[in-house]
Amino acid sequence: MAPGCGDIDHKIGKKLGLVNLAPLDDESKFIDKYGWLEGKTATDPETTESIIADLKDRGFLVHVEDYPHVYPHCWRSGDELVFRLVEEWYINMDWRGKIKKVVDDINWIPEWGQDREHEWLDNMGDWMISKKRFWGLALPIWTFEDDSFYVVGSKEELKELAVEGWDEFEGNSPHRPWIDKVKIKHPESGLIGQRIVDVGNPWLDAGIVPFSTMGYTTDKDYWKEWFPGDFVTECFPGQFRNWFYSLLAMSAELEETAPFKTLLGHALVKDETGRDMHKSWGNAIWFDDAAEKMGVDVMRWMYASQNIEHNLLFGYGHADEVRKKLIQLWNSYSFYATYASVDGFSPEGRKLNDNDLTNLDKWILSKMHKLIKDATENYNAFRVDKFMRSFERFLDDLSNWYIRRNRRRFWKAEDDADKLTAYQTLYEVLFTTIRLLAPCLPFVSEEIYQNLVRSSIGDAPESIHLCDFPIADEASIDETLINQVDALRKVVEQSRSARNKANLKIRQPLAKLCFAVEDDDVAAFIEANSKVILDELNVKTLARVMDISELIQYEVKPNLPFLGEHYGKQMKEIRTAIAEMDVNNIIQTLNSGNGIKFELTRESIELNKDAFLINTKSAEGFTSEMDGGITVGLTTKLTEELLREGMVRDLIRHVQIMRKNANFAVEDRIKINGLIDGPLGDALEDYKEFFCNETLTIEMTGKSNKGEYESTFEIQDQSLTLSIERTHTKKG
Numbered sequence: 259m260a261p262g263c264g265d266i267d268h269k270i271g272k273k274l275g276l277v278n279l280a281p282l283d284d285e286s287k288f289i290d291k292y293g294w295l296e297g298k299t300a301t302d303p304e305t306t307e308s309i310i311a312d313l314k315d316r317g318f319l320v321h322v323e324d325y326p327h328v329y330p331h332c333w334r335s336g337d338e339l340v341f342r343l344v345e346e347w348y349i350n351m352d353w354r355g356k357i358k359k360v361v362d363d364i365n366w367i368p369e370w371g372q373d374r375e376h377e378w379l380d381n382m383g384d385w386m387i388s389k390k391r392f393w394g395l396a397l398p399i400w401t402f403e404d405d406s407f408y409v410v411g412s413k414e415e416l417k418e419l420a421v422e423g424w425d426e427f428e429g430n431s432p433h434r435p436w437i438d439k440v441k442i443k444h445p446e447s448g449l450i451g452q453r454i455v456d457v458g459n460p461w462l463d464a465g466i467v468p469f470s471t472m473g474y475t476t477d478k479d480y481w482k483e484w485f486p487g488d489f490v491t492e493c494f495p496g497q498f499r500n501w502f503y504s505l506l507a508m509s510a511e512l513e514e515t516a517p518f519k520t521l522l523g524h525a526l527v528k529d530e531t532g533r534d535m536h537k538s539w540g541n542a543i544w545f546d547d548a549a550e551k552m553g554v555d556v557m558r559w560m561y562a563s564q565n566i567e568h569n570l571l572f573g574y575g576h577a578d579e580v581r582k583k584l585i586q587l588w589n590s591y592s593f594y595a596t597y598a599s600v601d602g603f604s605p606e607g608r609k610l611n612d613n614d615l616t617n618l619d620k621w622i623l624s625k626m627h628k629l630i631k632d633a634t635e636n637y638n639a640f641r642v643d644k645f646m647r648s649f650e651r652f653l654d655d656l657s658n659w660y661i662r663r664n665r666r667r668f669w670k671a672e673d674d675a676d677k678l679t680a681y682q683t684l685y686e687v688l689f690t691t692i693r694l695l696a697p698c699l700p701f702v703s704e705e706i707y708q709n710l711v712r713s714s715i716g717d718a719p720e721s722i723h724l725c726d727f728p729i730a731d732e733a734s735i736d737e738t739l740i741n742q743v744d745a746l747r748k749v750v751e752q753s754r755s756a757r758n759k760a761n762l763k764i765r766q767p768l769a770k771l772c773f774a775v776e777d778d779d780v781a782a783f784i785e786a787n788s789k790v791i792l793d794e795l796n797v798k799t800l801a802r803v804m805d806i807s808e809l810i811q812y813e814v815k816p817n818l819p820f821l822g823e824h825y826g827k828q829m830k831e832i833r834t835a836i837a838e839m840d841v842n843n844i845i846q847t848l849n850s851g852n853g854i855k856f857e858l859t860r861e862s863i864e865l866n867k868d869a870f871l872i873n874t875k876s877a878e879g880f881t882s883e884m885d886g887g888i889t890v891g892l893t894t895k896l897t898e899e900l901l902r903e904g905m906v907r908d909l910i911r912h913v914q915i916m917r918k919n920a921n922f923a924v925e926d927r928i929k930i931n932g933l934i935d936g937p938l939g940d941a942l943e944d945y946k947e948f949f950c951n952e953t954l955t956i957e958m959t960g961k962s963n964k965g966e967y968e969s970t971f972e973i974q975d976q977s978l979t980l981s982i983e984r985t986h987t988k989k990g
Contacts, residue, residue: 280343347388356510394457465504487518494523524566530573552577563646630730742783752883760881766904809891902941920967931963932980
């Protein structure tokens, strides 16, 4: 409290419990005013039995019945606790208007926090500031025998008023027991007073920290450099009436200004089932255990990506899902590191040339600069969770599209210009990404940085945390290209979904893919990049259709519960009318936002979407999907030639698995031993060159020689036993 606080005594006062109904002392024993109960412990079962017996003897007992319940217990000692009526100290909050004036000067995240704080201020009572504890902020309130009290405003004032105990107090912190030694003389009445035994509510102490720790009373100029604070964060539940409130109250009273500029309030951390974590329940997870088992950057990812308004369900299952994303990031870096090591590529002294970039390079660089913008905006707005969600989408673009679609570029000759451009592009993207992530994932980003940058750039800073934060280049963001490539990728993703729906594995070639999209420019881009789609989906031809009904057919039925509620007596007539209408006309009308008009016998009605149940199904001969303005359909008829190619692709998959299990390097060329005959052998003859290129096979012996790794598997009911071995020759 400020010096000379005696003048605000009117704001502080004590409220009394009904003393004649407060029978227990500090040890939960009955006081002397309760006769034969004096000294008995309230929680002792014998005390309860004695009270019942006394009531019975005096004729006051009507009925005895057990009410099972649990008393609160001390979390340290486990001792049973009881509720007592006691005297407490309060601050009269009739000046709450001062606080309400500064609430709106704060940037509340999320925004509804501002309304919540106003709601508390509108409905709160007086502020109870005392606690019946030993350790804590010693309330500077001295009481006197005439029932008056005095608030001491500073250490200097206390020394001036002290008449006893100052020598024992001086040199110690203003806590019990030393502060209790000091007695003072009231400056007006002259009476000698003793400090109250109560300590302050912890939030009272927390609220004064911006003033007590930065020289508010000793160096005001220094204090002004740091006040108000830029940022405060805590969980929302409870803090509106605790820490946030106390900070606001102190600042409003002392300076009539907000104590901080931005407040971020987040929800709670629960266990994976949504329960509170408690040691006694066995569901608490200790930090050291979590850090050791799930990893500290996995924990950071979980917290950083969590929507602040929702409770975080913390646990090892959730951590496993996050770890998969972390592995995806690491694998993206590892892909670059592996191939760059094989080719001896170094990014030092190299720069990207726009003329050398492919559309896919420009696309990922555009996405990267958009990510930089997102990171900058969201970091500045204290919404790291929004940035992390943007990053997760970007990581999917990088890993599951850019790197995967560019693999063959890294298989080219070491000095191939396109290969070098691919390396440099991927390097720039990875280096930028880890700098954006460094505040959230400091250890993983540092590890990647040391291997990716420090090992290849001579004058690179010692740590990623010493690097400059990336700056977005608006000129490098091509929104048109982003939309076009995203649409192309959507065609691929929907087509994969259509394959899964028809149980057609990606290894099985299909004859044709048809797509429908309204934007002619997007359609032209998709057609111009048809090779990408055909390669991704293992399809022979691509064609655009102008009428979605060629790929998707609609089934429209009346929504009987809705119609029954609103048009019960007319429902039969409505069902007949719907059955007679053209389905496509219904869909077109509803999609345009209009209702369907019906002329019934007695009246005209108009039905909106709620009156219909609309289902879609693939057109005859197709497996189809539609989403976001794009519709795709794959033909399902399989010719003999398509089946034969599918068998070879299945064989390729098994050989690739063998290479992986044998721990062969990506550049190792192999020899395959074992007889491949029958229908699969015939098919292999037709696609041998394709098979050898995909598996890096130099020779197929047809003999049952024992190689470095052997495996037995089946392809369309044909059992094969093959072995593979490295040839120690490298493709020139």
